[in-house]
Amino acid sequence: MSESLGSIQMYCPNCGQRNCGYKNAKGVVLMRCRKCSCCLSSKKMKEQKVVITVSQ
Numbered sequence: 001m002s003e004s005l006g007s008i009q010m011y012c013p014n015c016g017q018r019n020c021g022y023k024n025a026k027g028v029v030l031m032r033c034r035k036c037s038c039c040l041s042s043k044k045m046k047e048q049k050v051v052i053t054v055s056q
C-alpha cells in the first residue's frame, strides 16, 4: 500500500507508543500520543531529515 493522504503512523519518541498522525496542507504531521498524551509535530525539512517536536 502506498502512503495515503492524511493518515501516517508514527512512534512516540517519548514512550514508544505507535499512533496515527495526520498530515495537514503544509506537510506537517500532527499527532497526539494516546498513551502519554504528549503532542507531536513532525516536519520534513529536507529529504530524509525529519524534525520532531514534542510538547506536553
Ligand SMILES: [Zn+2]
Pocket: 012, 013, 014, 015, 016, 017, 033, 034, 035, 036, 037, 038
Ligand atoms: Zn507517548
